[in-house]
Amino acid sequence: xxxxxxxxxxxxxxxxxxxxxxxxxxxxxxxxxxxxxxxxxxxxxxxxxxxxxxxxxxxxxxxxxxxxxxxxxxxxxxxxxxxxxxxxxxxxxxxxxxxxxxxxxxxxxxxxxxxxxxxxxxxxxxxxxxxxxxxxxxxxxxxxxxxxxxxxxxxxxxxxxxxxxxxxxxxxxxxxxxxxxxx
Numbered sequence: 001x002x003x004x005x006x007x008x009x010x011x012x013x014x015x016x017x018x019x020x021x022x023x024x025x026x027x028x029x030x031x032x033x034x035x036x037x038x039x040x041x042x043x044x045x046x047x048x049x050x051x052x053x054x055x056x057x058x059x060x061x062x063x064x065x066x067x068x069x070x071x072x073x074x075x076x077x078x079x080x081x082x083x084x085x086x087x088x089x090x091x092x093x094x095x096x097x098x099x100x101x102x103x104x105x106x107x108x109x110x111x112x113x114x115x116x117x118x119x120x121x122x123x124x125x126x127x128x129x130x131x132x133x134x135x136x137x138x139x140x141x142x143x144x145x146x147x148x149x150x151x152x153x154x155x156x157x158x159x160x161x162x163x164x165x166x167x168x169x170x171x172x173x174x175x176x177x178x179x180x181x182x183x
Contacts, residue, residue: 066172087148
């Protein structure tokens, strides 16, 4: 019985990929939304490279990598739960909002982590940034027809946008402290 169900799931996943490929080719590729997503995937990294503290490159990159992993995991999980969908994709095999998960969130949070090392200022800037992401960015993505919610409210995102960078900063602080004490 279990093998039969897995075969059905595999066949549905293949069919879904085929639909995604067709939809992407006919609908997404070359659209204004596609170009916007592509620009938003590339431009933050150019800005980051210009402003990142090269003396702390590994530390800041590790911080950003943790942000990227957590963001992707949450995006995949909540998209699979159909709390939201993305109607435009850079590539059909990346059905998530790659521009946010791989660029906007990690780059923004890495720069904040770099420029606001003390907790008080970090928390203030993260709160402002989270408000912009939740109450400006997400509605803009809806307006641009890139993002559509099903049972999700933007104010749910606000504490998540705060919790992710704050938790990763706490982890990084512990790791750096442990490293310093072992020398």
